Amino acid sequence: MIIAVDGPAASGKGTIARALARHYGLPHLDTGLLYRAVAATVLREGLDPAVEADAVAACGFPDALLDDPSLRTDEVGKAASVVSAHPLVRAALLQRQRRFAQQPGGAVLDGRDIGTVIAPDAQVKLFVKATPTIRAQRRHLELRKQGANVSLDKVLADIRARDERDSQRSTAPMRQAEDAAVLDTSFLSIDAAIQRAVALVEERSHDG
Ligand SMILES: Nc1ncnc2c1ncn2[C@@H]1O[C@H](COP(=O)(O)OP(=O)(O)O)[C@@H](O)[C@H]1O
Numbered sequence: 151m152i153i154a155v156d157g158p159a160a161s162g163k164g165t166i167a168r169a170l171a172r173h174y175g176l177p178h179l180d181t182g183l184l185y186r187a188v189a190a191t192v193l194r195e196g197l198d199p200a201v202e203a204d205a206v207a208a209c210g211f212p213d214a215l216l217d218d219p220s221l222r223t224d225e226v227g228k229a230a231s232v233v234s235a236h237p238l239v240r241a242a243l244l245q246r247q248r249r250f251a252q253q254p255g256g257a258v259l260d261g262r263d264i265g266t267v268i269a270p271d272a273q274v275k276l277f278v279k280a281t282p283t284i285r286a287q288r289r290h291l292e293l294r295k296q297g298a299n300v301s302l303d304k305v306l307a308d309i310r311a312r313d314e315r316d317s318q319r320s321t322a323p324m325r326q327a328e329d330a331a332v333l334d335t336s337f338l339s340i341d342a343a344i345q346r347a348v349a350l351v352e353e354r355s356h357d358g
């Protein structure tokens with residue numbers, strides 16, 4: 151079974167995807183990390199995320215970089231959103247994600263375009279969302295725990311800018327697949343959101 155989990159920043163899609171992978175004993179890929187690895191490589195080399203050739207040159211990053219906690223910073227997230235708009239960057243990362251999705255036994259992937267581009271035939275597609283204010287509060291808390299000193303207003307402005315860039319780009323924009331089930335986590339605890347996600351997977355995987 152392939153489970154595709156998409157949604158905007160800090161909606162809770164990673165938390166849900168990890169929990170589903172555990173529940174069903176499936177491997178999980180956080181595809182945002184691939185774009186973050188490209189972005190971190192570009193920034194480290196003093197190159198410009200907005201220049202497509204600079205970002206493409208960074209697509210050969212070593213696998214070990216995916217475990218680096220510095221990929222989780224806000225600065226890298228923002229640059230990831232910039233590099234991910236380049237069609238050649240998306241093309242360079244496509245096969246790796248498709249191979250992961252199509253491994254025998256299935257997989258859980260989370261990102262922005264899993265249900266629409268990477269695994270359009272996935273048996274189960276979830277689109278996880280929450281209001282921008284709630285997502286900003288969650289991300290703010292996370293950044294504070296990392297020791298970052300940033301205001302809630304700034305985090306909210308960044309979330310809105312990222313939503314805009316991710317949904318307006320021409321290649322593989324973030325959007326809900328027509329056959330995706332929406333899971334709004336705004337007023338759900340983490341446990342309740344996971345329970346709801348498992349219930350949706352059960353419903354959908356028995357449908358067809
Ligand atoms: N339903 C929820 N209620 C409260 N906090 C949540 C919920 N889901 C996730 N979080 C927290 O919000 C932050 C972002 O969640 P995450 O799953 O990483 O989002 P995404 O992968 O969509 O960016 C994390 O700190 C996570 O623990």
Ligand SMILES: Nc1ccn([C@@H]2O[C@H](COP(=O)(O)OP(=O)(O)O)[C@@H](O)[C@H]2O)c(=O)n1
Nearest residue numbers: 158159160181182185230231234261262263
């Ligand atoms: N499948 C994906 C996953 C991430 N991305 C991009 O990568 C950026 C970082 O993704 P992420 O999932 O790590 O970010 P968060 O949602 O955790 O903040 C996003 O803003 C997207 O621009 C993408 O374009 N396609």
